[in-house]
Amino acid sequence: MSTSHAEHDHEHGHGSTNGDHVPHVLPFKVYIGTFATLLFLTVVTVAASYVNIGHTGNLIVALLIATIKASVVALIFMHLKWDHKFHGIIFVSALLFLAVFIGITMSDTEFRGEAEAIEAKNPVDLKDPFKAQRTGDIAIPKEIAPAAGGSAAPAAGSAAPAAVPAKH
Amino acid sequence: MSAKAEALGGAGESKLSPQFHVAHHFDKADTQFDAGRMGVWLFLVTEILLFGGLFCAFAIFRSKYFPSFVEAHHHLDRVMGGINTIVLITSSFTMALAVRSAQKNETKKTTLLLAITLACAAMFLVVKYFEYSHKIHDGLLPGGNFTAADFASGHPGIFFAIYFMMTGIHGVHVVIGMGLILWILLRNQKSEFSSRYYAPVENVGLYWHLVDLVWIFLFPLLYLVG
Numbered sequence: 001m002s003t004s005h006a007e008h009d010h011e012h013g014h015g016s017t018n019g020d021h022v023p024h025v026l027p028f029k030v031y032i033g034t035f036a037t038l039l040f041l042t043v044v045t046v047a048a049s050y051v052n053i054g055h056t057g058n059l060i061v062a063l064l065i066a067t068i069k070a071s072v073v074a075l076i077f078m079h080l081k082w083d084h085k086f087h088g089i090i091f092v093s094a095l096l097f098l099a100v101f102i103g104i105t106m107s108d109t110e111f112r113g114e115a116e117a118i119e120a121k122n123p124v125d126l127k128d129p130f131k132a133q134r135t136g137d138i139a140i141p142k143e144i145a146p147a148a149g150g151s152a153a154p155a156a157g158s159a160a161p162a163a164v165p166a167k168h
Numbered sequence: 169m170s171a172k173a174e175a176l177g178g179a180g181e182s183k184l185s186p187q188f189h190v191a192h193h194f195d196k197a198d199t200q201f202d203a204g205r206m207g208v209w210l211f212l213v214t215e216i217l218l219f220g221g222l223f224c225a226f227a228i229f230r231s232k233y234f235p236s237f238v239e240a241h242h243h244l245d246r247v248m249g250g251i252n253t254i255v256l257i258t259s260s261f262t263m264a265l266a267v268r269s270a271q272k273n274e275t276k277k278t279t280l281l282l283a284i285t286l287a288c289a290a291m292f293l294v295v296k297y298f299e300y301s302h303k304i305h306d307g308l309l310p311g312g313n314f315t316a317a318d319f320a321s322g323h324p325g326i327f328f329a330i331y332f333m334m335t336g337i338h339g340v341h342v343v344i345g346m347g348l349i350l351w352i353l354l355r356n357q358k359s360e361f362s363s364r365y366y367a368p369v370e371n372v373g374l375y376w377h378l379v380d381l382v383w384i385f386l387f388p389l390l391y392l393v394g
Binding site: 083 | 210227228264385
């Protein structure tokens with residue numbers, strides 16, 4: 001990539017005599033070759049979806065082929081291969097942030113209720129995920145709470161705010 | 169500078185993109201072109217993150233309601249999805265060639281290629297229209313509007329909510345892209361673009377390729393794998 005980029009600059013240096021932009025025109029066969037590659041990979045991805053290698057296997061194959069197709073489009077149709085390196089860095093950094101975004105989100109949603117044994121007993125309510133912050137995150141066994149109401153009334157003063165929202 | 173450029177340019181070259189000039193805060197045309205293109209790349213980053221949120225939603229709900237996703241995705245027409253993939257790849261190809269012919273001062277060819285790109289985009293939307301009307305007819309609608317019977321799994325409406333949102337926002341991008349390509353086509357007919365100045369063709373091309381790029385991921389994920 002860096003070699004092509006250098007050539008590009010080289011061409012610019014010689015082509016431009018009056019400060020005008022001199023385009024870097026790619027041969028027609030590059031475009032037709034890219035087009036044929038994309039059509040071929042589309043057929044491959046459809047064909048691969050009929051081969052049963054398990055849901056995860058099919059997903060990985062489909063994503064792999066899509067990534068190859070996307071790379072071909074970005075490198076050749078979008079001229080990233082001959083473009084300034086910085087434009088490529090912008091593009092790739094977006095993909096890295098996307099990976100962070102999806103990766104960290106799924107590391108949360110995939111493992112809810114599994115982090116600790118106590119969490120499995122009190123799974124987070126998806127519609128009210130921050131309930132624990134309001135209630136002080138105190139686990140109150142439901143069968144004991146009403147019985148304790150009468151005898152341990154003075155002691156339950158601090159636990160009462162936690163018990164009230166837990167009931168509804 | 170323009171007088172010097174005309175003197176150096178020789179016969180004919182002074183007629184290329186006569187309205188074009190380099191803004192005074194750029195030292196040369198290359199710098200101006202690169203600055204514009206970098207701006208478009210930064211915009212494309214925001215587009216990736218926009219669609220990224222939807223892909224993230226797809227990933228989470230596919231994992232949570234996996235049987236529903238597998239069952240629901242069989243109700244998408246993969247033939248129509250496949251045709252649309254080929255149509256969009258073809259439009260990307262003609263768009264790339266339009267940029268090339270603009271670089272080579274082939275104005276009429278650029279107009280023709282942009283018109284083909286526009287026709288492909290319109291065809292994509294027509295196929296999408298048939299797909300959508302079929303889904304609406306069958307009651308395969310998002311969330312609470314889902315009315316189709318005989319589904320074994322529990323939450324097919326969530327799949328269709330994501331399907332309509334992802335393909336809908338992608339469709340809006342196709343419509344906006346058509347407007348941009350038409351704008352470029354009309355300007356090209358006024359001979360505004362040449363090897364000296366074709367930045368708008370190149371930049372609309374970049375946007376159009378991104379629309380294609382998003383579909384390259386949408387098609388296998390929604391139609392083929394589910």
